[in-house]
Amino acid sequence: xxxxxxxxxxxxxxxxxxxxxxxxxxxxxxxxxxxxxxxxxxxxxxxxxxxxxxxxxxxxxxxxxxxxxxxxxxxxxxxxxxxxxxxxxxxxxxxxxxxxxxxxxxxxxxxxxxxxxxxxxxxxxxxxxxxxxxxxxxxxxxxxxxxxxxxx
Numbered sequence: 001x002x003x004x005x006x007x008x009x010x011x012x013x014x015x016x017x018x019x020x021x022x023x024x025x026x027x028x029x030x031x032x033x034x035x036x037x038x039x040x041x042x043x044x045x046x047x048x049x050x051x052x053x054x055x056x057x058x059x060x061x062x063x064x065x066x067x068x069x070x071x072x073x074x075x076x077x078x079x080x081x082x083x084x085x086x087x088x089x090x091x092x093x094x095x096x097x098x099x100x101x102x103x104x105x106x107x108x109x110x111x112x113x114x115x116x117x118x119x120x121x122x123x124x125x126x127x128x129x130x131x132x133x134x135x136x137x138x139x140x141x142x143x144x145x146x147x148x149x150x151x152x
Contacts, residue, residue: 046143049135052094052108053145056133059097060086060112065129065151083129083149087114094135107138119148127151 060083067082074080077089078098089112094105110133117130129149136142 045137048104049108049137049143052102052105052110053133053135053143056110056112057131057145057147060131061147061149065149083131084114086112088112109136117148123150
């Protein structure tokens with residue numbers, strides 16, 4: 001007895017198992033892609049925070065060590081003429097030295113601390129100012145960038 005027709009194809013249980021395996025694989029791959037997207041966004045936030053911290057630090061370190069006009073503690077940032085004028089500066093939103101909001105900077109908070117420091121061997125603390133710029137990003141993570149300004 002030989003059958004006249006051979007049946008080909010999948011049985012219902014085989015099809016269900018195949019669909020289940022493909023679904024599990026697809027969910028796993030989508031989860032990995034989603035995680036990569038989250039990390040990509042976090043990387044952008046960290047890059048922006050580093051940019052703002054670097055911009056503030058460069059602005060501060062470009063100022064004079066000693067007050068050139070003898071007036072300490074100018075009222076507005078655009079008038080700051082020496083490094084220690086920036087001590088205690090807090091900006092809700094990254095701003096340029098005229099107080100204008102930098103595009104994309106409204107999500108960050110910038111804090112500046114300036115203090116005499118003996119961070120460098122052989123340099124007295126009175127001749128070195130340590131500048132710490134702290135940038136807090138939208139999720140509350142902070143980045144600190146530091147620099148030292150020496151008395152000429």
